[in-house]
Amino acid sequence: xxxxxxxxxxxxxxxxxxxxxxxxxxxxxxxxxxxxxxxxxxxxxxxxxxxxxxxxxxxxxxxxxxxxxxxxxxxxxxxxxxxxxxxxxxxxxxxxxx
Amino acid sequence: xxxxxxxxxxxxxxxxxxxxxxxxxxxxxxxxxxxxxxxxxxxxxxxxxxxxxxxxxxxxxxxxxxxxxxxxxxxxxxxxxxxxxxxxxxxxxxxxxxxxxxxxxxxxxxxxxxxxxxxxxxxxxxxxxxxxxxxxxxxxxxxxxxxxxxxxxxxxxxxxxxxxxxxxxxxxxxxxxxxxxxxxxxxxxxxxxxxxxxxxxxxxxxxxxxxxxxxxxxxxxxxxxxxxxxxxxxxxxxxxxxxxxxxxxxxxxxxxxxxxxxxxxxxxxxxxxxxxxxxxxxxxxxxxxxxxxxxxxxxxxxxxxxxxxxxxxxxxxxxxxxxxxxxxxxxxxxxxxxxxxxxxxxxxxxxxxxxxxxxxxxxxxxxxxxxxxxxxxxxxxxxxxxx
Numbered sequence: 001x002x003x004x005x006x007x008x009x010x011x012x013x014x015x016x017x018x019x020x021x022x023x024x025x026x027x028x029x030x031x032x033x034x035x036x037x038x039x040x041x042x043x044x045x046x047x048x049x050x051x052x053x054x055x056x057x058x059x060x061x062x063x064x065x066x067x068x069x070x071x072x073x074x075x076x077x078x079x080x081x082x083x084x085x086x087x088x089x090x091x092x093x094x095x096x097x098x
Numbered sequence: 099x100x101x102x103x104x105x106x107x108x109x110x111x112x113x114x115x116x117x118x119x120x121x122x123x124x125x126x127x128x129x130x131x132x133x134x135x136x137x138x139x140x141x142x143x144x145x146x147x148x149x150x151x152x153x154x155x156x157x158x159x160x161x162x163x164x165x166x167x168x169x170x171x172x173x174x175x176x177x178x179x180x181x182x183x184x185x186x187x188x189x190x191x192x193x194x195x196x197x198x199x200x201x202x203x204x205x206x207x208x209x210x211x212x213x214x215x216x217x218x219x220x221x222x223x224x225x226x227x228x229x230x231x232x233x234x235x236x237x238x239x240x241x242x243x244x245x246x247x248x249x250x251x252x253x254x255x256x257x258x259x260x261x262x263x264x265x266x267x268x269x270x271x272x273x274x275x276x277x278x279x280x281x282x283x284x285x286x287x288x289x290x291x292x293x294x295x296x297x298x299x300x301x302x303x304x305x306x307x308x309x310x311x312x313x314x315x316x317x318x319x320x321x322x323x324x325x326x327x328x329x330x331x332x333x334x335x336x337x338x339x340x341x342x343x344x345x346x347x348x349x350x351x352x353x354x355x356x357x358x359x360x361x362x363x364x365x366x367x368x369x370x371x372x373x374x375x376x377x378x379x380x381x382x383x384x385x386x387x388x389x390x391x392x393x394x395x396x397x398x399x400x401x402x403x404x405x406x407x408x409x410x411x412x413x414x415x416x417x418x419x420x421x422x423x424x425x426x427x428x429x430x431x432x433x434x435x436x437x438x439x440x441x442x443x444x445x446x447x448x449x450x451x452x453x454x455x456x457x458x459x460x461x462x463x464x465x466x467x468x469x470x471x472x473x474x475x476x477x478x479x480x481x482x483x484x485x
Contacts, residue, residue, distance in 0.1 A: 022121065023128040038135055039125050040142025043118060047146070064128075065121035 005035050007045035012069065012077040015055060021064035022046070049073065100131040109143035111150050153311030157304055164303020165296060172292040178236075178252040179285035181259040183267040185276040186246050193239070193247055195399035196273040199351065200266065201233055203439045213262055215253065224445040235291075237266070246279060256285035309464055316471030322464055329463025330456050337455040342447035344410035346417045348403045349395060349439035350424060360392065365423060372419070373412050390416065400438060410444045417441035 014020060014028045022042055030036050037045075046067065049055045054073030058066040069077070104126055107119060129135055148156065187193065199205070206229045210216060219228050238250040249266050253259035263282035270276045313322050366386050369375065376382040391404045403420050407413040418441045428435035 022125040026129070038138025038142075039122065039129055040138040040140070043122055043125070044142050044145060047114065047118070063120055063124035065124075 005033065007037055007041050008049055009077075009080060010035060010037065011042070011045045011049060012054065012073055012080075015067060015069040016074070016077060019058050019066045019068040021060075021062070021066040023064065024066075099133075099136065100126070103131055103136050103139055106136070106139045106143060109140070110146050113150070114146055148310075148314050151314075153308075153315060156311040156314060157307030160307025160310060161300055161303040164299040164301070164306070166299075167303075168295045168299020171299070172295040175291050175295065176254050178254060178288055178291075179256040179259045180238075180250055180252045180288035181256070181263040181282045181285040182248055182250040182280075183263050183278065183282040184242065184246055184248050184280035185267060185270055186279045187274055187276040188245060189274060190241060190245055190247070192274045193241065196270055197239055198349065198395050198400040199273060199438060200269045201237065202349065203229055203442070205269065206232060209262060209265055213258060213265075215258070215262070226442055226445065252288055253285070259285040309468070312468045313464075313471070316468065316475060318467050318471035318474075321470065322467040325463040325467040325470075326460050327463070329459040329461075329466070331459070333459025333462070334452065334456040337450045337452045340450045341408045343406045343408060343449045344413045344444040344446075345404060345406040345448045346410070346413040346441050346444055347439070348417045348421050348437065348441040350401050350403065350421060351436050351438040352399050352401070352428070353434040353436075360387075361390070361420070361423075366390070369416060369419065373416055375407070375412070375416075390420070392420075403441070406448065410447075414441045414443045 010029045010033055011025060013032070014025045017028070020028060022039065026037055026039075026042060046055065050057070050067075052072075054070055054076055055067045056070050058068050060066055104123060107115065107122060107126075110119075126135075126139070151159075203226070207225055210220070210225070210228065210232070215232070216228050219231075236252045238252070239247060241247045249263060249270060251259050251262040251266060253262060260282045267278055267282060271278060313319055363383060366383055369390075370382050370386060376385050379385050389406050391402075393402050393404070394400070395402045401424075403417050403424070405413050405416045405420070407416070421437055421441060425435050425437070
């Protein structure tokens, strides 16, 4: 299971809300996760995710290249979030009962 | 700053740039050009390069970096000039004993002071250490023929090198009736330390490259960082717990050669009692024998008395006491023994070496992370094979 501030996970979560280019992802991730990704880190994650087939570029005339979540990427994100949710739920319940 | 950051794109692999360069440059136009961005882009380039490089390429790059860094460092090493003189002697077996008296602390200290040698070091380091470094690095004496030997001295200034070589030659001529065959030559440029620095850079670079290549293959960067830091911190802490040891040395000169006998047990027991050595040690006599050493120096005409202890003043006093006892012994046996070098007061401990212990801890931690990475990889392969 990946950590919740893993750049690849943050990119997938950002694209789950709609297609975005790199700068839009950085702004979005900073807003919802409080993590400011640098361009080098972001494109390291984009490279890995595109090679894995979890994201794909969207046709665009602009130099700013938008990306979308693929079906495989959506499924992987779903699985990752389900696993993380189980852990979060268990920990919160235990804290409540402790 | 933006221009510099954009220039870093060229550090990314060609294949990556073909695919992503335009959009990445567009992103760099949008983000703030800060130092954080610069290091993030640089880090990204290094990681991307390491992803596509094999171990040989990684090692080669690190070796090249090592050579460049050591070449840059070697330019800071001052150029030295070496002056040589050749002397003839009918008693070449007396060269070692003559060397002991010529390389004594007092005569070398006189040369250093009168010739103004090592002015920068004298402001920072104890004279004892400068004298040892002078003997090790700058004074060269060796036999070149059955009855001829060469005396050479290296210095930053050619005229200074020649003057000191003349002084050393004169000392040999006086001490052992040697004849000057070739006076101190005009000094030539001589910087063997530069080539040594470059070789060390190449070797260290290759070793670091091998480490990085292994971590790259095993993908255990975080484990390596954690274990390396843990190893360094742990070893550094241990090194500060180990008590410091100071070493005092004195040299005695025998007019006539003789056998060096170990000190009898009753003398050693008296030393233990007088200076309260090893109060909690049940085998104090054996411990003293291990740390109080009498050794011949340059043949049978000179002997060094060395003692290391946790207190520098006691170390010096014990050596002084032993020297006095040996001189008294010699007088009783009608053998003239004199002090060539009085017992030194060590200003700095000779052990433990905190820096080298810390670096060893770092290397050990990194190596353990590689071993652990290999073990985990094998275990994963076995699990997959079983499944």
